[in-house]
């Protein structure tokens with residue numbers, strides 16, 4: 109049986125980062141991926157003369173070579189060197205305010221100063237609360253950096269002195285903090301726009317998770333790779349190979365093997381068994397515990413935790429290759445959030461069923477990268493987020509009809525809300541439902557965001573209790589369902605952090 113220091117299951121963002129870190133640490137590492145290309149959500153596909161980005165709208169925590177964000181720093185260390193484009197604005201949102209009357213059309217820029225100025229222009233009197241919000245973001249970010257620098261073993265006294273607001277507000281929800289800051293309601297409505305990227309309504313969304321994401325986007329900008337996410341993930345795969353890593357593509361891990369002390373001893377795959385004491389698994393924990401481990405090795409606490417957590421957002425995407433340029437069509441924005449209402453609780457509720465869901469985010473890649481598709485064309489995607497597993501209620505015989513009807517509804521709503529016409533110019537159209545994500549990436553219910561990031565379950569408790577989060581000896585989870593939640597940057601961060609933890613454990617074992 110071939111033997112490795114570590115085996116990484118899955119070549120999504122989290123798995124690739126974990127594999128690179130292990131190889132960079134000098135460990136004999138095997139990366140197993142069930143598809144013939146890496147990336148999971150972070151990939152691309154071709155239809156006709158168009159290359160479509162599967163998921164990415166924009167990545168945060170990237171920054172420039174001179175002023176890199178944390179995620180870029182990790183990838184730089186692995187030797188990744190690919191061209192990027194910066195997205196000029198933070199986001200545009202067009203919707204109706206939570207009062208049910210006021211029309212919102214706001215475009216927020218990228219630096220803190222400009223962001224605060226624009227918010228004050230849109231909602232006079234909100235300046236202080238928005239500035240306070242970014243100051244909190246700075247404190248929270250510094251607290252995170254400190255926690256990482258001491259490997260989670262924080263000194264309570266130091267924390268109290270330097271990060272008092274972090275300790276006080278870290279477990280609050282977004283709306284609770286906004287109310288405490290006395291942020292005007294209309295400003296709250298605009299600032300809540302990012303809930304769509306985190307998949308939890310602002311009454312339940314972890315403030316820590318929200319402010320971290322906002323701070324990173326505003327301070328380091330939003331970025332996309334020149335040639336889709338495929339360039340990022342095949343690039344990381346090459347980094348792994350160049351550091352001596354071994355890759356088995358078209359290979360599925362089917363079972364985790366344990367010895368009599370309930371410690372990992374290997375993996376069973378469709379290409380044979382492999383021996384290892386350390387597995388970094390880029391899959392959802394619930395799925396692995398339920399289907400790939402014998403029940404006696406899974407602690408009861410993990411079963412309870414798995415039941416207590418809620419699967420996060422499930423995506424429906426309409427990918428369109430249009431035979432007109434973005435300028436000709438009148439599309440000037442890169443990202444536009446187009447929810448029915450800025451009331452996130454209402455949107456969350458209506459996002460539960462196919463009949464009621466109307467939320468969407470539009471992305472037009474050519475606005476930032478004119479060479480994204482052939483001259484005179486552009487690529488637009490419309491993404492809608494489902495808050496429950498309603499696609500499981502669709503009869504297989506009705507599936508094609510249901511997804512086509514929902515895609516048509518999204519396109520119609522987009523044309524109405526954004527005021528452009530795209531239907532006559534569709535040259536290529538593809539649809540991905542939560543079931544497409546479920547089948548392709550192998551995530552339960554197609555929940556590509558992992559578990560909901562709530563006040564009681566977010567990156568703070570997950571990171572501070574990393575030991576209890578992964579109680580099965582030799583088995584750790586990386587990716588969207590892991591310590592920092594969803595997003596390219598968080599998945600990469602989790603892979604890197606947990607691989608570093610594994611390297612430290614190996615060092616102890618060797619000593």
Ligand SMILES: Cc1cc2nc3c(=O)[nH]c(=O)nc-3n(C[C@H](O)[C@H](O)[C@H](O)COP(=O)(O)OP(=O)(O)OC[C@H]3O[C@@H](n4cnc5c(N)ncnc54)[C@H](O)[C@@H]3O)c2cc1C
Pocket residue numbers: 117118119120121122123140141142143146147148149150162163164165166167168359360361362390391423424425491545548549550551556557586587588589593594595596597599600
């Ligand atoms: C439509 C959409 C839009 C998004 N937009 C953004 C965005 O703009 N910005 C952002 O930061 N994030 C975005 N995200 C979220 C982001 O894509 C994910 O959070 C992140 O990529 C998840 O990475 P992961 O490490 O969990 O890997 P995953 O993407 O879940 O990949 C897991 C990998 O493991 C493989 N695998 C699974 N089971 C096995 C097995 N048994 N054996 C072998 N291999 C296996 C899969 O094939 C896959 O390659 C979006 C997601 C979606 C769906």
